[in-house]
Amino acid sequence: MLEVCPVRVLDDSYAWILGPRRGSLAVVVDPGQAAPVADALARRSQRLAAILLTHHHSDHVSGVLELIAETAVPVYGPRRDEIPTVDRPVGDGDRIEVPEAELALDVLHVPGHTAGHVAYFGHGLVFTGDTLFGGGCGRLFEGSARELLASLHRLAALPPSTEVYCGHEYTVANLRFAAQVEPANLALARRLADATRRVERSKPTLPSAVAEERATNPFLRCTEPAIVAATQRHAGRPLGDEVEVFAALRRWKDGWRPPHPAID
Ligand SMILES: [Zn+2]
Numbered sequence: 001m002l003e004v005c006p007v008r009v010l011d012d013s014y015a016w017i018l019g020p021r022r023g024s025l026a027v028v029v030d031p032g033q034a035a036p037v038a039d040a041l042a043r044r045s046q047r048l049a050a051i052l053l054t055h056h057h058s059d060h061v062s063g064v065l066e067l068i069a070e071t072a073v074p075v076y077g078p079r080r081d082e083i084p085t086v087d088r089p090v091g092d093g094d095r096i097e098v099p100e101a102e103l104a105l106d107v108l109h110v111p112g113h114t115a116g117h118v119a120y121f122g123h124g125l126v127f128t129g130d131t132l133f134g135g136g137c138g139r140l141f142e143g144s145a146r147e148l149l150a151s152l153h154r155l156a157a158l159p160p161s162t163e164v165y166c167g168h169e170y171t172v173a174n175l176r177f178a179a180q181v182e183p184a185n186l187a188l189a190r191r192l193a194d195a196t197r198r199v200e201r202s203k204p205t206l207p208s209a210v211a212e213e214r215a216t217n218p219f220l221r222c223t224e225p226a227i228v229a230a231t232q233r234h235a236g237r238p239l240g241d242e243v244e245v246f247a248a249l250r251r252w253k254d255g256w257r258p259p260h261p262a263i264d
Contacts, residue, residue: 002102002123004165006204007040009033012169013059014206016127017041019101025049027101029120029127030167032059034066049101053077053086054129055117060167061085078109080116090118110155112148113138119155125207126158128166134208135191136174137219139254145247149222156220160211171195171205177256178218181230181249188216222246 005017009032017040019026027050031037041048048071053061055078064075064085076096077086090096092109105122110131117138120127130138131148132155140148155164175192182188191212195205214220221227222245232239235248 002125004125004163004207005040005044006206007031007036008169009036009063010059013167014165014169014204015063016165017044017046018103018125019046019049023101025101027052027098027103028067029165030054030060030129031063031067032061034063034070037063037067038070047071048073050096050098051075052096052105052120052127053081053083054119054127054131054167055114056081056083057114057130060129078114078116078118080109080111081114082116092118096120108154110151112143112145112151113141115142117151121158121162124159124161125163125165126155126210128155128164130167131155132164132213132217133166133168133174134164134171134195134205135178135213135217136170136253137217137250140250145250146243148250149219149243149246152220156210156214158210160209160214162210163207164210164213165207169199169205171208172199173258175216176258177253178216180256181218181252182221182224182226184226185216187212191216218249219246222249 001021003021007015013032015031016029017026026046029052074088075086076088077083079089079091090107094107096105105120108119110119113130172195198205222242231249239245
């Protein structure tokens with residue numbers, strides 16, 4: 001039985017510690033900072049067996065050097081993102097096995113936020129970094145809208161019960177935007193209320209599930225007539241296909257600020 005433990009780093013980011021319940025070895029995904037991860041491992045009486053990185057941004061990798069100085073462990077990360085601390089570069093279709101932590105994860109190349117971005121999938125869990133967020137998706141930094149949309153489709157096609165662990169606690173702001181785009185979506189309204197309550201109690205809104213994202217995340221719903229209509233209204237022109245709707249929705253979100261101060 002695996003257990004996933006959230007570690008809050010750098011205000012609004014998560015590193016995830018993953019390993020067998022009551023096991024002494026675990027892996028960490030995206031340690032943006034070393035100290036909170038080391039503290040969490042110590043509290044759990046666990047040692048690191050490996051580090052997994054989803055992409056090269058500093059808020060996901062900055063803790064690696066300090067952690068491997070303490071315990072020399074393999075560092076897996078996307079081949080195409082060229083991260084200096086990665087000694088086990090991986091790409092699409094690779095399988096990572098960490099038997100001492102009872103783990104086997106498949107690597108999915110999900111470009112768009114960065115060129116090399118990968119997700120790790122296995123045991124009914126997926127670590128999506130900054131590609132798929134709770135209720136949203138990452139910004140387009142190194143890829144096209146078509147690439148990021150294809151990456152999101154791949155993640156959305158995982159089994160519906162798959163638990164989604166992403167890199168940041170952005171869910172409430174994402175869902176507030178989503179509710180503006182698709183105000184009649186009741187599942188979305190319920191999810192926003194639930195996520196708001198969790199954040200008010202300083203609880204993570206994650207993991208979500210693939211089915212929940214498909215029902216409420218506007219970036220996975222770009223063929224829904226209500227979303228097409230709202231995005232066209234905002235763009236002020238007709239949008240020809242799903243990629244155009246997705247690109248316009250992403251631009252809309254880039255310039256969007258919550259109407260009221262964010263709840264923290
Ligand atoms: Zn990023």
